[in-house]
Amino acid sequence: MTSELNTLFRKRIGISENEKITFETLDQILEKTAYSIPFENLSIMTNNTTEVTKENLINKMLVKNEGGLCYELNSLLYFFLIENGFSVVLVRGVVYDHVAQKWPTLGRTHVAILLTYEEQKYLVDTGFGGNLPLTLVPLNGKMVQTANGEFRIKKEDSDHGNYLLEMKLKYKDTDWRIGYAFDSTRPINDVSEFNEIQKTLIEKEQSPFNKHPLITRLTSSGNITLTNSTFTQWKNGHVTKEQIDDKTFRKLAKQHFGIE
Template identity: 55%
Template sequence: MSELTSLFRKRIGLSGDEPIAWDSLPSVLAQMAKTIPFENFGIIRNRINDISERNLIQKIIFNREGGLCYELNPLLYLVLVDNGFDAVLTRGVVYNHASRTYMSLGRTHVTILIAHQGETYLADTGFGGNLPLTPVPLSGETVSSRNGQFRIRHRPTDHGDYTFEMKLKHKDTDWRIGYAFDSKRPAAGLSEFNEIQTIIAGHEESPFNKNRLITRLTDSGNVTLTDQTFTEWRDGFVTKEEMNREAFSERLKQFFEILD
């Protein structure tokens, strides 16, 4: 087992010392969703570094931070390739359900496509609380994990040739589009995502450059903390608390093991 895989396994609390294989990928996705938060603290603090293998490993593994999609999915991609997976990164456009249209930020979502035994699958660990904890086939088949149902629809648009769709447990009664992506336009390299980081950090319509946000999955649901509220979903029941500075720091330490 390589050093990267060993460090990654320790970071997400995955026991054992064997390489990561296809059959163990759901366990990897579940552990990563629980232990590495989706968060924008680097953007809010204007602590922005180039997207590179070295910087991702330093931030997420050694510094034990989280990140956004252009950080979390590239790290997982590096680990998958390190373990012999046939994987590529690609970009997508997130769907805005409030306006019923795709976001004007452009192709700012990053996800992973994996070729396995003649089929292509999507893996995503960078979509907030909307994570499929198992690979989703591009064939259109619906797959389930403990947090909901997920599928890929072949739906050519100006934003790509497929859409990722979800029906989250306890939250959705109908299918919702998450984002459109282009299976035929793999990213040229990690440095391509510096453009995304610049947009997310500076665009007036970016949802991630105004207030702090951190979220992760739990065994019974998920927890989300912002400057204004703390929200916990547990077995289908939701509780919400208003936050002040002291309460924010307490919840950040309690649920994310991070000091403010």
């Protein structure tokens, strides 16, 4: 019997209910998820957040067809992967602040997934905005390449974890740069732990997600990003940016992201 989550997730990303998902087809799942479910902070901006539970995540992203932040997007994907027979845990980490050129002091507010297959571990992430690897990144350091760029994982112990995700985004980076650090030694199986992350992102001054609305998702030719003042499109390496007002924001949110 297929569960509600399994049925609705497949419907949301556009795959049939009876298609068997294998290790080999996970890349397609990650691509479809990235193109279908946006990274966005509107519930924080409208003071409309709910407790982080499996039921609330299903309701938010699969019933109401909204998007979410890393702890929501990756928790939902984690439940979907479990339902489809994969061995996965959630992990926490810290995203590097390239503007300030330092690690932020918010704590481990990034959430990603670790998947184990045939004794090899892989990082899986669908909650990293426009920086998504769109594939599984092996923890053994081997570089992977997708439509969004090149990605690799480096073993490095720090206060923020024991591994780094490094990336070279297509059209954007000429050199490798740090995406985030994560900790594989503290696997998480209970998403209620992420209520603390949500609280931090709502309340803390340093939070990047409580200042203005942000919606972004990858497309087959790049990505699109909408804030309350700008709409930015990357298409095959070319970027266009237009200034917008509130009315246009609402129109574009519906048109490009399906968000009312």
